[in-house]
Amino acid sequence: MSETSWLKETEAFLIDLDGTLYRGNEVIPDAPAFIRWLEDTGRKYLYVTNNSSRRPEQVAEHLRGLGIPAETRHVFTSSMVAAQYIKEHGGAGKKAFVIGEEGLCDALTDVGIELTEERPDYVVQGIDRSFSYDKLKTASLSIQAGAVYLATNVDKALPTEEGLLPGAGSLLAAVKTASGTDPVVMGKPEARMIDYAAELLGVAKDRAVVVGDNLDTDILAGVNAGVRTVLVLSGFSKQEHVEAAVGQPTVIVDSLTNLMKLAE
Numbered sequence: 001m002s003e004t005s006w007l008k009e010t011e012a013f014l015i016d017l018d019g020t021l022y023r024g025n026e027v028i029p030d031a032p033a034f035i036r037w038l039e040d041t042g043r044k045y046l047y048v049t050n051n052s053s054r055r056p057e058q059v060a061e062h063l064r065g066l067g068i069p070a071e072t073r074h075v076f077t078s079s080m081v082a083a084q085y086i087k088e089h090g091g092a093g094k095k096a097f098v099i100g101e102e103g104l105c106d107a108l109t110d111v112g113i114e115l116t117e118e119r120p121d122y123v124v125q126g127i128d129r130s131f132s133y134d135k136l137k138t139a140s141l142s143i144q145a146g147a148v149y150l151a152t153n154v155d156k157a158l159p160t161e162e163g164l165l166p167g168a169g170s171l172l173a174a175v176k177t178a179s180g181t182d183p184v185v186m187g188k189p190e191a192r193m194i195d196y197a198a199e200l201l202g203v204a205k206d207r208a209v210v211v212g213d214n215l216d217t218d219i220l221a222g223v224n225a226g227v228r229t230v231l232v233l234s235g236f237s238k239q240e241h242v243e244a245a246v247g248q249p250t251v252i253v254d255s256l257t258n259l260m261k262l263a264e
Helices: 005-009 031-040 056-065 078-088 102-110 133-144 168-179 191-201 215-225 256-263
Strands: 012-015 044-049 075-077 095-099 122-125 148-151 157-160 163-166 208-212 228-232 251-253
Touching: 005 256, 012 191, 031 256, 044 056, 044 191, 056 075, 075 078, 075 191, 078 102, 078 122, 078 148, 078 191, 095 102, 095 133, 122 133, 122 168, 133 168, 148 168, 191 208, 191 215, 208 215, 215 228, 228 256, 251 256
Parallel strands: 012 044, 012 208, 044 075, 095 122, 122 148, 208 228, 228 251
Antiparallel strands: 157 163
């Protein structure tokens, strides 16, 4: 078997968003054609994103606005991972205090989790642009009282047109410091998100591939989950970063067009 021949037999593609399909509000030129190719060849796919602030339908709408085919069922967020995790550990009837936005709150309530500040079973933290001292205090006291601390992701910064803005990982540092507790992380680079995504698509992990632009999140998540990976050099990580990376990609491509050619 050649180094890339396994791509021809791959059934499911777990695809990162920012840096892989678009950069900010600018679509990467071959992204729409890549998704149409997946559909035309009968491959399954999920958009796998650490973004916890948006609901799946909002993510899909954003993608369609960029000309990228997307339906709500194609989107899998770190908020959905958190909801699935709690569901597997007791599910409906559990209570959570949330530091987060609409996407996280909705994902939790959709599986029957009550949102509260009073004696929660979980503190669930994502990006929150209304973060405050009072939220930090409630989270810290709840965790000290026995609530399980879940974090959607560890991304310290968000790339924007303004520059790098504080990400969920920045808030994580505050909650961790105040409570003295490390969180259970839901999103990339942890294996959990990739495990759940493959399960959701109903494919074996050896028939799936993670496609992304970030060695420290996308590629490492695949490595941690035992899933092959493709690093696309269209976003965050560059060729010169590969040698020092903890997680080594299975394949490196310059573009999604090159990936299509390898998998045809």
